[in-house]
Amino acid sequence: xxxxxxxxxxDVWVAANDxxxxxxxxxxxxxxxxxxxxxxxxxxxxxxxxxxxxLWLEAGGSSVVAAFEVEHSTTIYSGIVRMLxxxxxxxxxxxxRLFLVAPDGREEQVREQLRRPAFHxxxxxxxxxxxYGDLERxxxxxxxxxxxxxxIDAIARRLD
Numbered sequence: 530x531x532x533x534x535x536x537x538x539x540d541v542w543v544a545a546n547d548x549x550x551x552x553x554x555x556x557x558x559x560x561x562x563x564x565x566x567x568x569x570x571x572x573x574x575x576x577x578x579x580x581x582x583x584l585w586l587e588a589g590g591s592s593v594v595a596a597f598e599v600e601h602s603t604t605i606y607s608g609i610v611r612m613l614x615x616x617x618x619x620x621x622x623x624x625x626r627l628f629l630v631a632p633d634g635r636e637e638q639v640r641e642q643l644r645r646p647a648f649h650x651x652x653x654x655x656x657x658x659x660x661y662g663d664l665e666r667x668x669x670x671x672x673x674x675x676x677x678x679x680x681i682d683a684i685a686r687r688l689d
Contacts (some may be wrong), residue, residue: 530583530597530630535560536672537680539594542584566591574614581611582630585678593624595678597659600631605642609651616654626657626678628685633660634687643688657685 534541541561548558564570568591569578583597596615598608612627629639636658643651663684671680 530563530599533668533675533681534583534585534595537677538588538677539585540588540590542581542586544582547582560672561572562586569593569615569619572618574618574643577611577614578618581615581653582608584615591618595626595628595681596624597628600629600635600639605629605631605635605639606645606648608661609642609648609656612654612656613651617650626682627654628657628659628681629688630659630664631661633662641689643654652689656688657682659685666687 531541543557543561550557581596584593585595596612600608616624631647667684
């Protein structure tokens, strides 16, 4: 998600706790924002927002075009809570798209979590699901030919 965001022209934020993590020949935070834009850093819930796996932001701006929680080994609900903090702590137009990225077989688990009473307002946010397999299959073409977030929308499934 980091590399794809950079390739389609966005500023990219990688979770604060992952910034220094080894990745390839460098670090996950290489080429990404080192601090959150001020508007995001001071909003309610900003400590949780800093831990969202990947944010795509308008180049040079503070508007979040897309937020991605990659749920490989962590609980699904923790990523949902972080995205709720982002969405409900930001001005109404500051967050455009929210995605949960998970292994192909976890879609039903994601749907079950979203049906919990604690998450009843999540449907308003139109959170989408991206399966690893779909992303893996199409990532290279999206990076090469994609423009903005349109290609991600094409492979994402609505969860509401």
